[in-house]
Amino acid sequence: MEGANNVKIVALLIICLSVGALLVKAEDPYLFYEWNVTYGTIAPLGVPQQGILINGQLPGPRINCTSNNNIVVNVYNKLDEPLLLTWNGIQQRKNSWQDGTPGTMCPIMPGTNFTYHFQVKDQIGSFFYFPTTSLHRASGGFGALDVHSRNLIPIPFDKPADEYNVFLGDWYNKGHKALKKTLDGGRTIGRPDGIHINGKSNKLGDKAEPLFSMEAGKTYRYRICNVGMRTSVNVRIQGHAMKLVEMEGSHTVQNMYDSLDIHVGQCLSVLVTADQEPKDYYMVVSSRFLKQAISSVGILRYANGKGAGSASSDHLPTPPPNNTQGIAWSMNQFRSFRWNLTASAARPNPQGSYHYGQINITRTIRIVNSRSQVNGKLRFALNGISHMDSDTPLKLVEYFGVAEKTFKYDVMGDEPPSSNNNKVVTIAPNVKNATFRNFVEIIFENEEKTIQTYHLDGYSFFAVGIEPGKWNPEKRKNYNLVDAVSRHSIQVYPNSWAAIMTTLDNAGIWNLRSDMWERNYLGQQFYFSVLSPSRSLRDEYNLPDNHPLCGIVKSMPMPPPYKP
Structure with a gap:
């Protein structure tokens, strides 16, 4: 009997060790998606045109995930042009290979596919994806990427009855090919033709299907993103206040707002409680800082309410002021945004445990944007350098050790040129x-x-910080060094400055860009090259096996891989 018991104990020990080993090796959950990117007829402003759809949809499919999930997206390019998608705001820790910009990846060629694999590591919040190639962003291809907190991490508000994604933005009735031809010809694409909400545009009084439905007494989360080309917008909801709870991956102090400015490329979350008479209400979106304002409305419908036709233009929320007064109003709203220092982030430690204001600055980079003519054609620049994409992605030539054949580092200085020379522009790959x-x-x-x-x-x-006028070192006295929101985009008002701080602790090549796509396409961007001195897998992943090669590295032997 004793021998039999010993055998049982040994067997049980083996099982326990095996299970333990499996648990140690267990990865975070995987989510798999298969997307077909195609052309299709759309009419956001009522004019039929060629749009870019994902699985036949605009907006495209929602990626609904949880912090630390692995996201695998198999993208089939059925357009007639090369394609890349980027995951706007997802940090891609150690993995600029999946960033989806022309400086980091070879494009997905027509008729082929590529599988993106990235992890939403230690992140929560509201993000979106969109195409970075050519002027594709002007024709659609965008969708939601929502990252939820893990169950063990508390969030600083009660779970809403439902969540809605709201995509706002300006729109052009000319397709991306016509807009690209205009820019390539040296001219501006000009003023947009209108504004859409989730690919639709309506005016007050239009008979439109509701965008969203609410039940009386319940609270809903609206994740709102500006996916436009160039226009800041203001959003407001008739008869309802908006409680700001999250901005670009950070929980915020929960202030109430009647209206919110959302600039190009930015996302935020608000809670809206259905506490009014059960009927239809307008969501109003209008342009900011355009000489001729444009706007659109959508319907929010109460379930079991009065229904179609019950929305009235009476008592619409007042739009914010425009021009100089409007800039001051918008600046003050920016200053009201605060990081919630008591809330947990993607990990169980408070957001405010990161005391960024106590870290010594090791480098200051001052950047001035400019608009110029080069050989009679429109170009945009930063510190006198207008970025030009190379035939081979910057990340690949650096990884293969042949960067000198494609670009020079630091053609753009850390300080702008003198004001007299600010419009003297050099067109070149811009890597710092x-x-x-x-x-x-x-x-x-x-x-x-x-x-x-x-x-x-x-x-x-x-x-x-954001202030009018010119920056100088004395302005640091006005910085918010306690609870500025941790985010990934920043607006800079006319004749003003904005200041950001960050730790460059994510190895790779990373794009800093204008999110106004005309400016981006014509050079207002650059790349940070952040190399790991140790070439270690602790700092950066190796080139993925499925990563396509192109340009001068296509036939080159693979470099030695990074080691643990």
Whole structure:
């Protein structure tokens, strides 16, 4: 009997060890998607045109995931042009190979497919994806990427009755090919033709199907993103206040707003409680800082309410002021956004446990945007450099050790040229060397009469200040060094500056760009090259096996892989 018991104990021990080993090796959950990217006829402003659809949809399919999930998206390019998709705001830790910009990846050629694989590591919040190639963004191809907190991580508000994704943006009735031809010809694409809400546009009094439905007494989460080409917008909901709870991956102090400015490329979440008379109400979206305002409305319907035709234009919320007064109004609203220091993030530690204001700045980069003519054609630049994509992605030539054949580092200085030379523009690939794990300060100075919006891939940053006028070191006294929102985009108002701070601790090549796509296409962007000194897998992943090769590296031998 004793021998038999010993055998049972040994067998049980083996089972326990095996289960333990499986648990140690267990990965975070996987979510799989298969997308067909095609052309299709759409009419956001009532004019039929060729749009870009994903699985026949605009907006495209929603990626609804949880922090730390692995996302696998098999993309079939059925367009007649090369295609890339980027995951706007997803940090892609150690993995710029999946970033989906022309500087990091070879495009998905027509008739082929590519499988993206990335992890939403230690992130929560509201994000979106869109095509970065050519002017494809002007024709659609966008959709939601919503990242929820894990069950063990509390969120600072009660679970809503439902969640809705709202995509707002300006729209052109000319398709992306016509707009690209205009820019290639040296001219601006000009003023947009209208504004859409989730690919539809209506005016007050139109008989339209409701965009969203609410039950009286319940609270709903609206994840709102500006996916337009160039226009800041303001959103407001008739008869209902909006409680801001999240912005670009960070929980915020929960202030109430009658209306919110949302600039190009930005996302936020608001809670709306259905506490009014059960009928239809208007969501109103209008342009900001355009000489001739454009707007659109959508219907929010109460279930079991009065239904179709019950929405009235009476008591519509007042739009914010425009021009100089409107800029001051919008700046003040920006200052009201605060990080919720008591809320947990994607991990069980409070967001405010990261004391960014106590870190010494190791590098300051001042950037001035400009608009110029080069050989009679329109170009946009940063510090006098207008970026031009190379035939081979920057990330690949650097990885294969042949960067010198494609670009020079640091053609753009850390300081802008003198004001007299600011419009003297050099067209070249724009790559800045950065030191791994340095804490940097970036100042954006806008000397133009139009608003700007910038986005940084691979990181979140602290938006510590926005003010009118010119920046100087004394302005640091006015920075918010306690509870500035950690986010990935920042607006810069006309004749104003904005300051951000971040730690460049994510190895790879990462795009800092204008999110206003005309400016982006014509050069207002650059790449940070953040190299890991140790070439270690602890800092950066190797080139994926399925990653296509193109340009000068296509027939080159593979470089030695990174080691653990």
